[in-house]
Amino acid sequence: MCSSRSRLKRRRVAELTAAPTPSAIAAGDQSGDTGGGARGSGSGGGLRRLAAAAPWLLPAVILIAGVVLYPAYLMIYNAFRKYSKYGFDQGAAGWDNFKLALTFPGVPIGRILINTVVWVVVVVAGTLLISLALAQFLNKTFRGRKLVRLAVIVPWAASVVMTSSIFLNALNPNYGLATRLLRSIGLLGQDTALTQQPMTAFWVAVVVAIFVSLPFTTYTLLAGLQAVPHDVLEAAHVDGAGSAAIYRRIVLPILRPAIAVAALVNIINVFNSLPILQILNQTAGYNEGLTTTPLVFLYKNNLGPGVSSALSVINFGFCLVIIAIYLIVVKPTKQQ
Numbered sequence: 001m002c003s004s005r006s007r008l009k010r011r012r013v014a015e016l017t018a019a020p021t022p023s024a025i026a027a028g029d030q031s032g033d034t035g036g037g038a039r040g041s042g043s044g045g046g047l048r049r050l051a052a053a054a055p056w057l058l059p060a061v062i063l064i065a066g067v068v069l070y071p072a073y074l075m076i077y078n079a080f081r082k083y084s085k086y087g088f089d090q091g092a093a094g095w096d097n098f099k100l101a102l103t104f105p106g107v108p109i110g111r112i113l114i115n116t117v118v119w120v121v122v123v124v125a126g127t128l129l130i131s132l133a134l135a136q137f138l139n140k141t142f143r144g145r146k147l148v149r150l151a152v153i154v155p156w157a158a159s160v161v162m163t164s165s166i167f168l169n170a171l172n173p174n175y176g177l178a179t180r181l182l183r184s185i186g187l188l189g190q191d192t193a194l195t196q197q198p199m200t201a202f203w204v205a206v207v208v209a210i211f212v213s214l215p216f217t218t219y220t221l222l223a224g225l226q227a228v229p230h231d232v233l234e235a236a237h238v239d240g241a242g243s244a245a246i247y248r249r250i251v252l253p254i255l256r257p258a259i260a261v262a263a264l265v266n267i268i269n270v271f272n273s274l275p276i277l278q279i280l281n282q283t284a285g286y287n288e289g290l291t292t293t294p295l296v297f298l299y300k301n302n303l304g305p306g307v308s309s310a311l312s313v314i315n316f317g318f319c320l321v322i323i324a325i326y327l328i329v330v331k332p333t334k335q336q
């Protein structure tokens with residue numbers, strides 16, 4: 001004990017000895033302090049550092065400009081141009097493309113907008129809830145855990161087109177195995193074809209979208225669970241907290257960043273998930289089982305790129321509104 005105290009005293013003395021005295025500080029201030037000169041040349045140093053980093057940043061900037069910014073500019077530009085059905089530019093269109101996109105005869109636009117909101121909210125919420133349970137299960141220690149974790153990746157590794165086609169064939173009204181099973185247990189009528197009716201096909205697409213979204217979300221939340229300190233959980237358990245209270249007051253607050261990342265990525269992915277909706281909805285035309293994403297491609301084929309681009313701009317704004325509402329209501333990054 002005495003030796004440790006003496007060491008601490010010697011360390012403190014050394015720190016005080018190394019610290020600058022008031023006279024030295026004053027002398028430095030009077031002499032102009034070379035550090036101030038370094039700060040004065042900070043802008044030049046920053047420019048030099050930026051120039052040195054430019055060769056490394058330039059490829060990423062070019063990629064972002066070519067893949068994201070230029071297509072976005074072209075989409076907005078086309079939204080205000082009048083095009084023929086075959087893509088010939090016929091001059092400025094003003095807001096006519098936007099009006100036509102929302103009022104084209106035969107398009108149940110109200111039902112389609114409701115479907116879009118339901119599609120995003122139900123798929124993202126269902127994915128998060130199921131993934132929370134799966135991540136909690138996979139975080140436990142049990143025999144064969146590695147195999148189970150690998151099995152969860154399968155829907156993510158497989159193509160979305162292939163997964164949607166498997167569900168489509170399984171629900172085929174003539175030979176589908178899932179259809180036969182549902183009919184044999186009385187959950188499906190003999191003449192019912194789930195993928196050939198707009199609204200039932202829409203709900204089948206919701207189920208498939210949740211299924212293919214589970215792997216990414218589960219692994220994101222599992223990574224967050226593994227960052228929860230075990231000693232904190234043990235201390236809460238010793239203090240008498242129940243499992244539900246521990247999960248609600250300790251685990252979930254720590255998981256907030258992981259949940260935020262998973263939710264935002266899923267909102268963007270689900271909003272633009274065209275293959276699932278297009279493959280599973282076998283009703284032709286502007287049917288009530290659509291969302292705005294497949295409607296964009298129907299407009300492109302039937303009305304040309306101008307109206308299609310206008311709806312794409314509306315779709316993008318719609319996605320931003322949903323993300324903003326999520327951030328305002330849920331406050332996923334708020335510290336507790």
